[in-house]
Amino acid sequence: xxxxxxxxxxxxxxxxxxxRTGRAMFAEAGLxxxxxxxxxxxxxxxxxxxxxxxxxxxxxxxxxxxxxxxxGLDVPATRYESACASSxxxxxxxxxxxxxxxxxxxxxxxxxxxxxxxxAAATDALSIAADDLYExxxxxxxxxxxxxxxxxxxxxxxxSTEDLAEIAVKNHEHALPNEYAQMQQAITAEDALxxxxxxxxxGLYDSCPITDGATAAVLVSEEYAADHDLDTSVxxxxxxxxGDKMALHDRQYFARTPATEDAAxxxxxxxxxxxxxxxxxxxxxxxxxAEVLALEGLGLYEPGEAIGAASRGETTREGDLPVxxxxxxxxKGHPVGATGVAQLISITKLLEERHPRAEDVEGAxxxxxxxxxxxxxxxxxxxxxxxEQ
Amino acid sequence: MSDEPRDEGFxxxxxxxxxxEGFYVECANGHGSLPPRLACPQCGSQDLSEEPLPDSGEIxxxxxxxxxxxxxxxxxxxxxxVVDFGPVSITGQVRGVDPEDVExxxxxxxxxxxxxxxxxxxxxFEPR
Ligand SMILES: [Zn+2]
Numbered sequence: 001x002x003x004x005x006x007x008x009x010x011x012x013x014x015x016x017x018x019x020r021t022g023r024a025m026f027a028e029a030g031l032x033x034x035x036x037x038x039x040x041x042x043x044x045x046x047x048x049x050x051x052x053x054x055x056x057x058x059x060x061x062x063x064x065x066x067x068x069x070x071x072g073l074d075v076p077a078t079r080y081e082s083a084c085a086s087s088x089x090x091x092x093x094x095x096x097x098x099x100x101x102x103x104x105x106x107x108x109x110x111x112x113x114x115x116x117x118x119x120a121a122a123t124d125a126l127s128i129a130a131d132d133l134y135e136x137x138x139x140x141x142x143x144x145x146x147x148x149x150x151x152x153x154x155x156x157x158x159x160s161t162e163d164l165a166e167i168a169v170k171n172h173e174h175a176l177p178n179e180y181a182q183m184q185q186a187i188t189a190e191d192a193l194x195x196x197x198x199x200x201x202x203g204l205y206d207s208c209p210i211t212d213g214a215t216a217a218v219l220v221s222e223e224y225a226a227d228h229d230l231d232t233s234v235x236x237x238x239x240x241x242x243g244d245k246m247a248l249h250d251r252q253y254f255a256r257t258p259a260t261e262d263a264a265x266x267x268x269x270x271x272x273x274x275x276x277x278x279x280x281x282x283x284x285x286x287x288x289x290a291e292v293l294a295l296e297g298l299g300l301y302e303p304g305e306a307i308g309a310a311s312r313g314e315t316t317r318e319g320d321l322p323v324x325x326x327x328x329x330x331x332k333g334h335p336v337g338a339t340g341v342a343q344l345i346s347i348t349k350l351l352e353e354r355h356p357r358a359e360d361v362e363g364a365x366x367x368x369x370x371x372x373x374x375x376x377x378x379x380x381x382x383x384x385x386x387x388e389q
Numbered sequence: 390m391s392d393e394p395r396d397e398g399f400x401x402x403x404x405x406x407x408x409x410e411g412f413y414v415e416c417a418n419g420h421g422s423l424p425p426r427l428a429c430p431q432c433g434s435q436d437l438s439e440e441p442l443p444d445s446g447e448i449x450x451x452x453x454x455x456x457x458x459x460x461x462x463x464x465x466x467x468x469x470x471v472v473d474f475g476p477v478s479i480t481g482q483v484r485g486v487d488p489e490d491v492e493x494x495x496x497x498x499x500x501x502x503x504x505x506x507x508x509x510x511x512x513x514f515e516p517r
Binding site: 120121123124127133134135136137138139140141143144147148149151152155196197198199200201202245247248249250254 | 396399422423430449450451452453454455456457458459460461462464467469470471477478479480481482493504509510511512
């Protein structure tokens with residue numbers, strides 16, 4: 001079995017761009033990815049596209065054909081919706097399509113327009129990743145759900161809002177040279193701790209911002225890369241996906257994420273590696289506590305141990321296991337359906353040493369992308385590795 | 390609200406709780422879940438029955454929501470909690486106690502209340 005290669009990547013600036021339509025953003029990202037790959041666009045055989053809230057934000061369903069058209073492609077296109085893990089799920093199916101030999105060149109990506117509807121409507125739109133009858137009707141917001149998990153974590157394992165603040169400080173620092181990031185500004189732990197509470201114990205700086213943006217990547221078969229002499233050194237060597245009960249109250253754990261554990265086990269097995277091989281990673285930190293849950297679910301820390309990882313300096317760019325060198329969802333921004341592919345883009349650029357934080361992972365060969373939906377009722381994990389051309 | 394179609398299972402449960410006759414769905418293997426169910430979400434069993442919901446439970450985790458969605462605009466701040474009733478856990482709002490005084494492990498009963506903002510029904514918990 002051959003490992004698909006990342007032939008090219010492209011993205012828009014992540015931030016507040018309320019006037020930009022989803023199609024215009026995706027066109028920019030998709031064309032940039034095709035240009036970066038340097039392939040003939042006629043060779044693209046399918047689009048795998050992630051989007052979460054297009055019906056609510058743009059009154060636009062059936063987005064995938066629209067997005068293929070926006071990039072100038074006449075190919076079958078399918079939209080993937082798994083809440084915040086939408087484009088992680090799209091990557092996974094793109095990988096399967098290439099591995100099976102059914103396609104040699106595919107475009108994968110995502111786009112999300114969010115700020116045009118305002119904060120209140122965006123908060124409402126994000127909340128629908130939860131169970132409408134039993135969670136939303138009880139007033140559970142997206143931050144509220146992670147607040148329930150954060151309190152459960154503190155009660156079970158210890159830790160504090162000070163530990164969470166250090167995660168926010170780290171990810172903001174990581175984003176400083178990232179020209180695509182929504183927040184290129186340093187914060188202090190005091191800033192985070194003094195910020196208004198959104199859903200106790202989580203405050204404003206524990207939360208990712210509301211973001212407009214699009215991402216795209218050209219994935220090709222190993223054979224196509226060789227035949228066309230493509231300059232591709234990054235391969236997707238492992239893929240995994242996990243699921244869990246939709247409503248938090250129906251889960252066995254509130255402070256652990258079995259969907260991430262299952263996705264990671266499958267992805268490690270698929271790539272033939274273990275957690276010890278991971279040099280750096282991008283995890284789904286929609287909230288600071290989510291980074292903690294991800295690191296533990298990925299088997300990189302024992303349950304209860306990752307809460308202090310940023311405070312101890314282990315996951316900073318100088319640490320042994322840099323996490324979210326792009327700035328993460330927290331500082332880079334979280335255009336929901338585009339996020340999974342954004343992680344793949346960051347990792348590709350870091351491995352190819354064309355990312356402003358590349359020097360922090362010099363010599364690294366193996367990285368993970370962890371994308372999670374809702375309160376982790378969906379999770380995908382991908383292993384990306386530098387390979388011989 | 391009367392013009393809206395009912396949500397089968399969910400509205401039946403709220404009616405039952407309002408009448409003091411709350412129930413949950415139990416499968417042949419003893420797994421609890423909330424309606425509507427045709428299959429047990431834990432094991433897939435289709436041998437399901439309605440069993441009386443224990444009349445009190447313990448708060449497993451909670452949050453005080455200060456930034457709500459529009460449908461709870463005038464309700465905020467409010468306490469959302471997950472309460473463990475034994476065979477099932479349920480999410481609802483804790484009322485009748487100062488948010489500052491809510492704690493995990495607190496014993497609460499369940500009832501049906503109304504939201505301030507839109508006068509919509511919701512599950513509420515009150516200290517026992
Ligand atoms: Zn069962």
